[in-house]
Amino acid sequence: MTITTLKAKNQLTIPAEIVKKMHLRPRELFAVDVVGNFIKLTPVEVSPRYTAEELKAVDDIVASEKAKGKQFKPGKDFTEYIKKIK
Numbered sequence: 432m433t434i435t436t437l438k439a440k441n442q443l444t445i446p447a448e449i450v451k452k453m454h455l456r457p458r459e460l461f462a463v464d465v466v467g468n469f470i471k472l473t474p475v476e477v478s479p480r481y482t483a484e485e486l487k488a489v490d491d492i493v494a495s496e497k498a499k500g501k502q503f504k505p506g507k508d509f510t511e512y513i514k515k516i517k
Contacts, residue, residue, distance in 0.1 A: 433446040445455065455474065464471040481489075501512075 433448070435444050435446060437443055449455075453474070460475050460477055462471075462473040462475050464473070
């Protein structure tokens with residue numbers, strides 16, 4: 432058993448031997464559960480919600496719509512615009 436410390440921002444360091452044994456990588460994601468009196472960490476993989484092609488299509492739409500958009504300076508003009516669209 433290895434002892435580790437809970438840091439000020441609720442962070443734990445996973446000991447190096449456990450990282451190696453479990454083949455963990457930096458920025459790994461974990462599901463965190465409480466089972467009885469134990470904290471259970473389970474590595475998880477998250478699949479992207481959108482494909483690269485879908486994200487590019489969204490970027491293209493945003494770029495084309497951005498050119499059509501009206502720019503406002505902070506203050507009265509913007510406040511008036513917001514009141515009109517509500």
